[in-house]
Amino acid sequence: MRINLKVLKTSTFRLAAIYLVVFAVSTGAVLGYVYWNTVVLLQQQTDDTIGAEVQGLAEQYRQRGLSGLLEIVKERSKENNGSIYLFTNFVGRRLAGNLDGLPVGAVGKEGWIEFPYGIQTKNGPDKHIARAYHLQLAGGFKLVVGRDVAERRELARVIRTALFWALGLAAVFGVSGAFLLSRNFLARIDSISATSRTIMAGDLSERMPVTGTNDELDRLATSLNEMLDQIEGLMMGMKEVSSNIAHDLRTPLTRMRTRVEAALRTGKDKDQTEALQSTLEETDQLLATFNALLSIAKAEAGQARAGFVPVNLSELVEEMSELYEPIVEDEGGMLELKVEPDVMIAGDRQLLAQLMTNLIDNSLKYGRDPESNIPTISLQTAMIDEKPTLIIADKGVGIADKDRERVTERFVRLEESRSAPGNGLGLSLVKGVVKLHKGEMVLQDNKPGLKVSIKFNT
Numbered sequence: 001m002r003i004n005l006k007v008l009k010t011s012t013f014r015l016a017a018i019y020l021v022v023f024a025v026s027t028g029a030v031l032g033y034v035y036w037n038t039v040v041l042l043q044q045q046t047d048d049t050i051g052a053e054v055q056g057l058a059e060q061y062r063q064r065g066l067s068g069l070l071e072i073v074k075e076r077s078k079e080n081n082g083s084i085y086l087f088t089n090f091v092g093r094r095l096a097g098n099l100d101g102l103p104v105g106a107v108g109k110e111g112w113i114e115f116p117y118g119i120q121t122k123n124g125p126d127k128h129i130a131r132a133y134h135l136q137l138a139g140g141f142k143l144v145v146g147r148d149v150a151e152r153r154e155l156a157r158v159i160r161t162a163l164f165w166a167l168g169l170a171a172v173f174g175v176s177g178a179f180l181l182s183r184n185f186l187a188r189i190d191s192i193s194a195t196s197r198t199i200m201a202g203d204l205s206e207r208m209p210v211t212g213t214n215d216e217l218d219r220l221a222t223s224l225n226e227m228l229d230q231i232e233g234l235m236m237g238m239k240e241v242s243s244n245i246a247h248d249l250r251t252p253l254t255r256m257r258t259r260v261e262a263a264l265r266t267g268k269d270k271d272q273t274e275a276l277q278s279t280l281e282e283t284d285q286l287l288a289t290f291n292a293l294l295s296i297a298k299a300e301a302g303q304a305r306a307g308f309v310p311v312n313l314s315e316l317v318e319e320m321s322e323l324y325e326p327i328v329e330d331e332g333g334m335l336e337l338k339v340e341p342d343v344m345i346a347g348d349r350q351l352l353a354q355l356m357t358n359l360i361d362n363s364l365k366y367g368r369d370p371e372s373n374i375p376t377i378s379l380q381t382a383m384i385d386e387k388p389t390l391i392i393a394d395k396g397v398g399i400a401d402k403d404r405e406r407v408t409e410r411f412v413r414l415e416e417s418r419s420a421p422g423n424g425l426g427l428s429l430v431k432g433v434v435k436l437h438k439g440e441m442v443l444q445d446n447k448p449g450l451k452v453s454i455k456f457n458t
């Protein structure tokens with residue numbers, strides 16, 4: 001599995017990690033306390049029992065003398081209950097008890113000792129550990145009273161192992177839990193940022209994913225979606241207003257044009273004729289603007305997609321170049337053609353032709369060498385990354401980085417182009433047509449000049 005390191009940087013993971021450390025420390029403390037208590041308590045208990053027994057035996061010794069003690073020790077040694085006894089004379093020879101010989105540590109007057117000793121079990125001899133109290137009696141006699149502590153040791157070991165596993169498992173589950181939590185969180189954040197990018201790329205109809213759990217991310221996504229609804233509404237309103245104006249004013253304008261034309265035909269006064277002539281030109285200009293606005297609205301509405309047919313982009317580019325070559329050559333310029341044959345897309349032929357016309361028109365207007373004023377235009381079609389691509393480039397002044405997004409908006413014209421005719425709708429229509437064909441358009445620096453690449457996704 002490839003571990004996504006991004007997960008480790010999320011706030012969820014950090015929180016989970018902190019929680020895990022606190023949890024591990026407190027679990028460790030509780031288990032440690034239990035361990036320590038159990039071990040210490042058991043030892044205390046053993047010591048107490050041994051101590052009581054030693055006291056009892058000492059009492060017997062005082063009352064019944066050596067022989068009484070000897071008897072009791074013999075008696076008790078027979079019971080196989082983990083008790084350990086040894087009674088020796090002054091040379092250390094065993095007189096009674098179930099221990100073979102005096103343990104090494106049993107020197108001095110009296111005290112606690114722990115020592116290994118062998119016992120016989122069903123499976124043969126075994127080594128155990130004993131804890132005992134030894135004391136010296138009058139006449140060099142020695143008494144050792146103890147208990148087998150192998151079980152106690154075993155219990156301590158079990159508790160230690162449990163402690164280790166508990167901490168280990170807590171860590172493993174904690175870390176994987178934190179990892180899963182953060183990955184889930186990260187996936188949702190990622191999908192929100194991916195959606196934002198799509199929206200920023202111009203698809204305002206996209207919405208943030210809402211999972212329905214109503215957690216804080218859901219609430220964030222919901223608010224963002226409400227905001228987007230509002231923005232989209234406003235944008236739609238603006239576009240609608242401009243196309244409504246275009247639509248409503250087109251009819252009276254056309255009527256006016258007809259009347260001006262009629263007046264021109266009958267007009268006799270020279271001044272009047274001139275005035276009518278320029279009015280006619282202005283009217284044509286207005287009509288062209290309104291038509292462009294309406295075409296953009298239509299392209300953006302996406303209805304034309306129903307009438308898509310296979311279009312040979314290469315042929316279309318060749319036709320365009322035939323149309324424009326004479327114009328470019330007239331101006332001493334050059335129209336370069338690089339066409340990979342039969343690059344096909346599904347589309348609206350007329351809108352695609354309009355798209356090319358607008359781009360070539362721009363190159364003619366702004367794609368001239370700043371000194372010689374000669375236009376150089378290159379038209380290209382090719383399959384790039386397995387996608388039908390159209391590239392139109394020139395060697396003019398180009399468009400600065402910061403303006404490349406903006407120039408595709410309606411009515412945006414850059415300051416330096418104010419002298420050329422136009423009203424800033426050409427690239428808006430190009431953008432609309434590209435969107436209609438689900439393509440991607442990038443404006444790039446042609447060093448010098450502008451290079452417009454359109455990649456179609458059909």
Ligand SMILES: Nc1ncnc2c1ncn2[C@@H]1O[C@H](COP(=O)(O)OP(=O)(O)OP(=O)(O)O)[C@@H](O)[C@H]1O
Nearest residue numbers: 362366398407413414417422423424425426427450
């Ligand atoms: N090839 C180009 N080189 C340099 N600048 C360009 C080029 N194409 C467009 N621009 C800049 O982008 C602006 C917008 O272009 P657009 O085609 O939308 O409008 P226009 O050409 O000014 O008017 P219209 O196309 O409506 O006649 C232009 O005014 C110009 O400043």
Ligand SMILES: [Mg+2]
Nearest residue numbers: 362422426427
């Ligand atoms: Mg233009």
